[in-house]
Amino acid sequence: MLIDYHTHHVRCGHASGELEEYVKKGIELGLVQLGLSDHMPLLHVDPATYLPGMAMPMEELPNYVQEAFRLQQQYKGQIDIRVGLEGDYIEGYEREIESIIRAYPWDYVIGSVHFLGEWDISDYRQLDGWNGRDPYDVYVKYYEAVGKAVRTGLYDYIGHIDVIKRFGYKPEQSVVHLENEALDAVHSAGMAIELNASGLRMPVGEMFPSRRMLEYCCELGIPLTIGSDAHQPERLTQYLDQAVVLLKQVGFTELATFKQRQRTMVRF
Template identity: 30%
Template sequence: MKLIADFHMHPQGHKLQPYTHALLDPWAESCMQKGIVYFCFTDHDRYREGLNFSLFREWKQKYPNLNIGIGIERDNDPLTGRSGLVWVRENWENLDFVLGSVHFIEDWPFDRAGYEEGFLKRPIEEIYRDYTANLCRLIDEGFIDSLAHLDLVKIFNYKPKGKILDYFLPVLEKIKEKDLCLEINAAGLRKPVKEQYPSEEILFKAVELKIPFSIGSDAHSWAEVSKGFPQVVELLRKLGVKEVVVFKNHSRLPLAL
C-alpha cells in the first residue's frame, strides 16, 4: 500500500506570494522525488490574490507525467471568510478542489501559536461545541469538496472528557448528507497533539458511514510534501480502507491503494 496523492499543500505558505514558475517548480520536483503523482495546490483563500489561473495552466504543462490540480482552502476567517466564499462561487469552474476548514471561533485564531491561552478561559466542552457548530455552518454554506483537518481544535492537545463522537457525529452526518469527503490530514503528527486529523474514533465512524477520504500533508513548504504519509498508510490499513479519492473539476476519482 502506498499513497501517491497529496491534496493539501500551500505554496504561498502564510503570506501573499503571486504564483510564478520559481514558486511552484520546487513543489512539482519534490512530488516527483517522493512518488506523489496526484497533487493539488490549496492555498488559504485569504491569499487568493496570488493565484493566477492562466499561469498555472501554462506552468503545469512542464510536468506532463504529473496530475496537478488547483484548489483553495476556504475557512471562516472573520475578516476574509465571506469574501472568500464569494470568490470561490465566482471561480468554481476554474478550481479543481475546495477544502473547507474552521480556523476561528468568533475572532479567536485558536490554532495559532501564541493563542493557546484561549483554551484556559472557558470549559473545553464549550469550545468543542462552538467549534463543531462552526463546521456545520461552513458545510451548510456549500462550495466545498472535502472537510480539512476535522478536529483541528485538538492541535494543542486540549481534549474534552468522554467520547469525541458526542461532538463530531453531527458533523459527520452532515458531511454524509451533503455527499462530501473527509480529509485525513498528516499535519497533526507535526503539532503538539502528535496525532493525525481526525482521530481514529472519528475515522472509524466515517468508514461506517461510507464517507470517502481525501489525503493531505498540509505542507507549507515543498520539503513537507507527503510528510507523515507512512503513518497514514498504517492507519488506512487499520481502518480497512482500500482506496482514497482525488479530484479534477470537482469530480471525485477513486485511487486504489
C-alpha cells in the first residue's frame, strides 16, 4: 500500500512543479494514493512585507482546490488522489483557520506548527531567531502550540510533530516530557500524526518524529500516516521506503488514510 500524503507545489511559493506533474510522477512510481496538501495562505503576517514565498496567496486557494478536485476525477482509476491542506496553527487565529477549513470539502487537513508568533522556526532564512533565546524555552513554546493545535479539533492529524529540531538546535535539558505531553494530547483527541521522512534531508538528519516518539506512539496506539513533504515532483516518496522499514521495526502494521475527513486504517 504505497501512499504519500504530504506534498507541495509551485503555488506555495517555495516549491516547484505543477499539481499535474505530481500526479503523473505518482502514477509512474506506482502510488496507490497521493495526497495533495499545500500550505494554507498566511493569516497573521502581511505577505507583502514578510519574507517571499512562504505560502500560496489567498486568491490562489480556490484555484488550488478546483484544480486538485479536477485532477482527482481526471485520473480516477489510475491513482487515488486525496485533496488536503496543510493548515498552519496560529494562536489567536483559530476562527480564521476554521473558516478556511470549513469552506472546502477537504479529504484531510494537516495541523502543523511552523510559526511561534511571526517567527517561522522551519525557515532556514530565519535561523537568527534562535539568537539570544534559550532553546529549552523555544521547545516549551513550540510544544505548547502543538497541544493547542490538537485541542482545536480542526485537524485530522499533526504534521512533523517534532519539526522544532529541524536545524539541529536542541536544549541541554531533556525534552522527552514535552514530546510525550504533545503525544498524550494527540491520543486523548483521537487524532493521528504523520511520519514525515523529509527530516532525513535536513540538518537534523532524522525523520519527524524520532524513533523514540514513534515507539511511544505505538505504545499509546496513535495512528500514523506517512509523507515525503516533497517540494519537487522528483522528491515524491523520497525516503518513504526507509519510513516503512522503521514503522515495521517499531511494531506498526497499518497506515492511516483519509477521505472526506474520515480516517481508514490499511495494512502495509
